[in-house]
Amino acid sequence: MRFNSPPNWPPAPPGWTPPPDWRPDPSWPPPPPGWQLWVDDTPPSNKKGLIIGGIAAALVVIIGVVLAIAIFSMDSPEVTVSKPTTTTHSKADDEDEIKDVVKDYESAWNDEDFDGFEPIVCEKIKDDEEFNETDFLKARQRNGEYDLVVKDVDVNDDKATASVENGNNSPDDVDFVREDGKWKWCDV
Secondary structure, X not given: OEEOOOOOOOOOOOOOOOOOOOOOXXXXXXXXXXXXXXXXXXXXXXXXXXXXXXXXXXXXXXHHHHHHHHHHHOOOOOOOOOOOOOOOOOHHHHHHHHHHHHHHHHHHHHOOOHHHHHHHEOHHHHOOOOOOHHHHHHHHHHHOOOOEXXXXXXXXXXXXXXXXXXXXXXXXXXXXXXXXXXXXXXOO
């Protein structure tokens, strides 16, 4: 730590540290608001070299593993082809599921039911620090009840956008994602 003389005081000699009983001259003006008389002068540690070294070591290991796999798999002419195991969803099923999520969202919101609200929103929303029951109830009281109507749904693989109207207001586009096979509301 070093003494940091305010700009409106006479400059302190380099390296000077006030003795424990030292007091500033009463004729000097007070330091500016928020001025820190003591500042940390410890140089920051430089871990850049360690980080770069760690990344380089990881790359060497990855390249070694890839080369080993390539070399040892050359002797095996056997090829196995497996049928993809993806679940197909029809557009109508997806739209119906998204409409159900909107109904569940409206119901949980209007009933101030955080436990009913939590399972129908995506992980991105749950990971937000403001996603908690207290903030949910504050937002619910501030915004009032919802009367949601789905006007249109556009599905693209595991993402979708629905045009949702609240009461007589203009529709808003709301994002949805499919997580663990279920559609989740994913719009803040």
